[in-house]
Amino acid sequence: MILRSGRGRCGCSSGFRDISCQATRSSVRMFSVLKERVGEILLPGDEFCCGPQDTLPLTDSGKSERLVAGPGLRRSGDRLLVSRSGVLRHKEPNKFWIESQQRRYVPAKGETVIGVVTAKSSDVFKVDIGGSEAASLSYLAFEGATKRNRPNVQVGDLLLAQLVVANKDMEPELVCIDGSGRANGMGVFGTGGLLIKVSLGLVRRLLAPRSDLRADLEQLFPCELVVGMNGRVWVRAGAVQQTLVLANLLQSCDAMTAPQRQQLFRRLQQGAF
């Protein structure tokens, strides 16, 4: 199985956007408070605050720890606010984030997304990435593109690109090259496959380093997947029927637990498709 996608800029596993990796120097208390609630369902509006009035247990050292707040957690003063509903997760040594199952995509810097070209103007493409606004992609942001050498992109093509500007005040901007000027898998793709829309949670599960879902998919049949962090997945397998099966599978295992999913895959392997 060939898998193409990008990694977030900050170097941690996909799911952490640069802008939300805010390291906070907090007291040890906050850390332990968060640690206790790992695995619980939190709602927007929940907060973790610790001020200087909190007492420190005697056994803990007085050193403060850095705490990395991932997606869904936001820092406001000395409080940590939850901005998304979902389950609190923790990764050693100090990363916390909220895992949610939403389908609406909010563009964030550094993420690799699949976009559909909607318009071509003199020097910029307009690309729809599923956010509130269409993103712009300059002609020169392709590998080996110069003023004379225009990239071969038509309206309606699929692109894998990375967001370089994504905040609530400006229109998002994409590029198809990485920092050193190489394409690195990005650019136009997509003949012969099918594009489907899934939830963001499924996308993160597909891209996680040791993903059960990917392992199960590998057992089925050879296929090619391009995963965009905006909830779009492009699939292609040997035959049309297999591609359809794969697309329907991915859409249905969005809402399944791991055992249910494995049961489904097993039934598929035994039965004919």
Added chain:
Amino acid sequence: MKDTPLSNCERDFILKAIEEKKRLDGRQTYDYRKIKITFGTDYGCCFVDLGQTRVMAQVSCELVVPKESRPNEGIMFFNLELSPMASPAFEQGRQSELSVKLNRQLERCLRNSKCIDTESLCVVSGEKVWQIRVDVHTLNNDGNLMDAASVAAIGALCHFRRPDVSIQGEEVTVYSPEERDPIPLSIYHMPISVSFAFFQQGTFLLVDPCEREERVMDGLLMIAMNKHREICSIQSSGGIMLLKEQVMRCSKIASVKVSEITELINKALLNDKTARKAGGRCGFAESIPQERITALKTDQTAVEMTDVGETASSIVQTAEAPPQTVPSPSVPVPGVGQVGEVLRNSWGLEEEEEEEEEDGGEGSGGDSVEELTKMDVEQHQEVKSRTVDVVEILDSDEEEEEVVILYPETTKKPKNTASSSGQKGAGTSRKQKKK
């Protein structure tokens, strides 16, 4: 807001799949998606789910002056709304091309086919006729809105009951649902539309296209038929050239589909009728997987109760005192009972057969009136294990009788199990025996 654009690769893939006779969701070329028809609590409200496409139709009526050219016929008015709820491509208020097209097709399918007897809607020729208005709202668009809308509209029309009217000389009396049972409309036949999508210049056809297939199709053929194999309307859009054999083949397929769908509608209507008769949970509540319905009040209805006083007081005396937290329904004066608690708002619906007519908060003053509805005699359930105030109205004639059972619960307010036609409850005493 614009809808997400369809990429070239999706378009190519869907066309290639269709050439290999494969559809995106695994259906065969002539298969419909799963159709689910439910009815709401009011008469004339119908929800239709066609796969993910969801549509609601509501029928209402009003007395108006008839048209001058047709003084003894009633008026039918159709309106289909594309709500932004259905798709980001639909904008509120704007009459898009699709909306005009769907409205026109719905009108042709239902009005021009004369499926409703408009002369029976006349009250006073030249002065008063009934105007029947059908509003169809789209709730979710996953393709093939036309078929879903036609099924919803005809289902709602079959389900609807209009108030009874009597004329004495010059006087016209319109009876409210409590006084006399409302009457169903007289419907001759049920026209249902079936849509065929054509691809590759008419080479391939699909029945019931989903949204992505609709975006890729070349043209659409819509045939409205009834189960007696009469074609009510044919419409072809998209500018494709169709051969005579293709149209004949489509009409044969349509007749098969229409008879299946008509069966489904009739079954759903029958289920709804039995559920209402049994006083069971039917209507809106069934279609939402939820335990609570908030805030549906019914008006006070005057009810005839001749000997309720004696029966009630005898039962009250024999029953044990209810727990203190909940006041038992008191019968201060024969014929008037106070049900429910003031200012308590718990609408729990545990296991009773009730959905909407809980008037809980009507207890202020002594003016509240018990609402009685009727259940079948065969269904007398004396639940002796609980402290129950059973108020039974036994009519002398053999028609269906309904019983109101007031349960003062320990945790909740007393509930009355009213049949779902609670508003028309008392008026059903003279209901004709249903077969």
